[in-house]
Amino acid sequence: MKRPLSLPASRRRFLSTSAAAASALSLGAYVNISPAQESKSPNEKLNFAAVGATGRAAEDIRGCASQNIVAIADCDSAKLDQGAKAYAEARKYQDFRKMLEAEGDKINGVIVGTPDHTHAPAAAMALRMGKHCYCEKPLTHTVFEARTLANLAQEKKLVTQMGNQIHAGDNYRRVVELIQAGAIGDVTEAHVWVSVDYSGGKFTSGKPCPPNLDWDLWQGPAAEHEHSDNVHPFNWRRFWAYGTGGIGDFFCHYVDLVHWALDLKHPTAIETKGPAIDPVSCSAGLVATFDYPAREKMPAVKVTWYDGKERPKLYDELVAADESLKGFGSGQLFVGSKGMLIANYGSHKLLPTDKFVDFKRPDPTIPRSIGHHEEWINAIKTGGPTTCNFDYAGALTEAALLGVVAYRAGQKIEWDAANLKVKNLPAAQQWVHKEYRKGWTL
Numbered sequence: 001m002k003r004p005l006s007l008p009a010s011r012r013r014f015l016s017t018s019a020a021a022a023s024a025l026s027l028g029a030y031v032n033i034s035p036a037q038e039s040k041s042p043n044e045k046l047n048f049a050a051v052g053a054t055g056r057a058a059e060d061i062r063g064c065a066s067q068n069i070v071a072i073a074d075c076d077s078a079k080l081d082q083g084a085k086a087y088a089e090a091r092k093y094q095d096f097r098k099m100l101e102a103e104g105d106k107i108n109g110v111i112v113g114t115p116d117h118t119h120a121p122a123a124a125m126a127l128r129m130g131k132h133c134y135c136e137k138p139l140t141h142t143v144f145e146a147r148t149l150a151n152l153a154q155e156k157k158l159v160t161q162m163g164n165q166i167h168a169g170d171n172y173r174r175v176v177e178l179i180q181a182g183a184i185g186d187v188t189e190a191h192v193w194v195s196v197d198y199s200g201g202k203f204t205s206g207k208p209c210p211p212n213l214d215w216d217l218w219q220g221p222a223a224e225h226e227h228s229d230n231v232h233p234f235n236w237r238r239f240w241a242y243g244t245g246g247i248g249d250f251f252c253h254y255v256d257l258v259h260w261a262l263d264l265k266h267p268t269a270i271e272t273k274g275p276a277i278d279p280v281s282c283s284a285g286l287v288a289t290f291d292y293p294a295r296e297k298m299p300a301v302k303v304t305w306y307d308g309k310e311r312p313k314l315y316d317e318l319v320a321a322d323e324s325l326k327g328f329g330s331g332q333l334f335v336g337s338k339g340m341l342i343a344n345y346g347s348h349k350l351l352p353t354d355k356f357v358d359f360k361r362p363d364p365t366i367p368r369s370i371g372h373h374e375e376w377i378n379a380i381k382t383g384g385p386t387t388c389n390f391d392y393a394g395a396l397t398e399a400a401l402l403g404v405v406a407y408r409a410g411q412k413i414e415w416d417a418a419n420l421k422v423k424n425l426p427a428a429q430q431w432v433h434k435e436y437r438k439g440w441t442l
Contacts, residue, residue, distance in 0.1 A: 042381045046108040049073070051096040051122045053083025055233065056136055057113025060163060061087070063373030064111055064134070071107070073099040078212035079233065094214055096122050104129050109380060112136060113163070117242040118220040120145035124442050127152040127160075132380050134373065136163040137252035138244070139390065139397040143405065144420060144433035148442055150394030161376035161386040162393030164252045166345050168369035172257050174361075175332075175341065175348050179261035181362040183350065184336030186299050190258045191314065191333040193306040196246040201238030201281035203228040221440035238282055244404045245282030246307035250330075251400035252393070257332050257343060258303055264292050265395045266417035267303075270406040277408060284308030288403035305403060318342070318351065325349075405431040 046067040050057060053074035061069055061083070069087040073096040074080035084090050093099035096118075100110070110126035112119055112135040120140040126133045127149065139162050140146040153160045166172060179187060209215045209227040218232055219225065222241045237243035258264065267290040274286040285308035294300045306312060315333055318340075319325045331344040340351040350356040369375060369387070379386045398417075406413045409428035415421075422428040436442065 042378070044381075046377065046380060047106055048109050048111055049099055049103050049107045050090075050111040050113065051099075051118075052111075052113035054079045055113070056163070057111070058083050060111050060113045060134060060136065060373065063371070064377060066374075067377060071099050071103045075214045075217040076212055076232070077214075078210075095217055097125065100125055100129060100131075104131075108132060109134065109159075109376075115236045115242050116244065116248060117141045117222050117236075120149060120442055121221055121436075121440055123149055124152060127156055127158055130156055130158065132159040132376070133390075134161045134163065134376050135390075137393070137397070138248050138400055139252075139393050140401070141242075141244070142431075142433045143398045143401045145442060146394040146397040146401065147420060150390045153390040159376060159379045159386060160390040160393075161372065161379075162252065162388045162390065162397070163372070164256050164388055164393070164396075165372040166253050167256055167260070167388050168372040168375070169345065170368060171343070171346050171348060172260065173366040173368075174364070175257060175343050176261045177362050177365055178341060178348075178350070179334060179336075183339070183356075183359070183362075184334060184341050185338030187262060187334050187336045188299055188301055189335045190262070190301060190303045191306070191312040191335075192251075192254045192258060192303065192331070193311040193315065194246060194250040194254055194330040195307070195309065195311075196250055196330075197284035197308050198237045198243070198245040198249065198282050199275075199278075199284040199308075201235065201240075201278075202230070203239075203280065204230050219437070221434075221436040221442075223435075224437060239280060240282060240408075241280075243282060244401065245286070246284060247286060247288065247305060247400055247403050248282075250307070251305060251403070252396055253345075254330070254332060255303065255305065255399065256388075256396060258334070259392075259396050259399070261334070262292075262298060262301055263295050264301070264303070264399075267292050267399055267402060267415060268417075269412060269414050270402050271412035272403060272407040274407060277410065283407070285310050286403070286407060288406065290399060290403070315342075322353070 047070045048064055048067055049071040050061045051073050053072050069090050071091045072084050073093040075094050080092055084092050109132035112122045116138060119135055123133050123135045139149060205226055207229040215227045237249055269291040272288040275283050287310050288305045290303045292301050328342055328344050331342060334341040339355055342349050375386050378384060405428055408431050409425055413425050413428050414423040416423050
């Protein structure tokens, strides 16, 4: 059944010449500060500023702490003090914009670990200033923002990395090698399921904002709303205004493996089903199917995402035949012409098992990662590559967010990636990007 539609209110570099992409590169303008002088030696430490101080941001700062953490910003002064304790020399700010303006001539890179809705404003400001950028997943809150960051990173020739750290693990590398070596033949479908529930977001009122939190600043570019005590510091993921539910939190971790192994970039059509749409709260129990075109030596493929209690029927059938597969409570299932491969973060198995008893694995071709954060640091110093740069990560994030667009539109959408347009449903264009609140630019 169609849900009601609201009316409008390979890792090769991709730089669209469309009007939409061109405008992405010209939206807004921050202070133009020349990049800090690059390190001339791999042994020379870089200077980093961090946006966000605790939680995932703290882990990212810790991952880069082999270098100099010179400044940290967080709109919650209590979180700022907590996160900055380990970095006594770091200067503290509540507004990241003021931090970047003040520190611009002293820093080489910026680490962004805020809630999703402020990823793009912070990362775009850093990139426009010529600063290398590490940003948590999903890269952005809207499809348009993701393309903007990818284009900016290419235009400025900056080193970027998105924080989907599982990508650095050996398990994903071995799966990619198996799929690309043809172990299970031509893959025409893949299923990804994650048992996560970020539904039930409801704004509350009546409780005053704590003095340590600058609520206006926390809202960033989102539409203004009175303070709600059940949003910060984590439940924002349950609200469309700030997050995108389970697909936003985990698509870039789990579908990363599928994009990587199958050399995927932009889907051409997306169809979803799930519970009735709530205009405020994200949903659990979403099923989204993405159609990807044929690539060089690879056929067209359908990738289906499941969250909440949803999961592929094929997985349940496999578990019924082999209870050892129950351990893949969240995971990926590749279906090929010669067999299947099931995986999760740390393990994988070729199916049916009896068919692959004597299978000889291909020799490893993807080298072990030096560490997800360390890749970024090393690439800044040496000019080397990163595995989740904003070109690759931007396309992965776009796909996740197109699932949101299709779900909120209530029907299948056909996607023109080059022009960032929903071809068959103009009304759905309202979810490709959003209007920024006054005082905020991309």
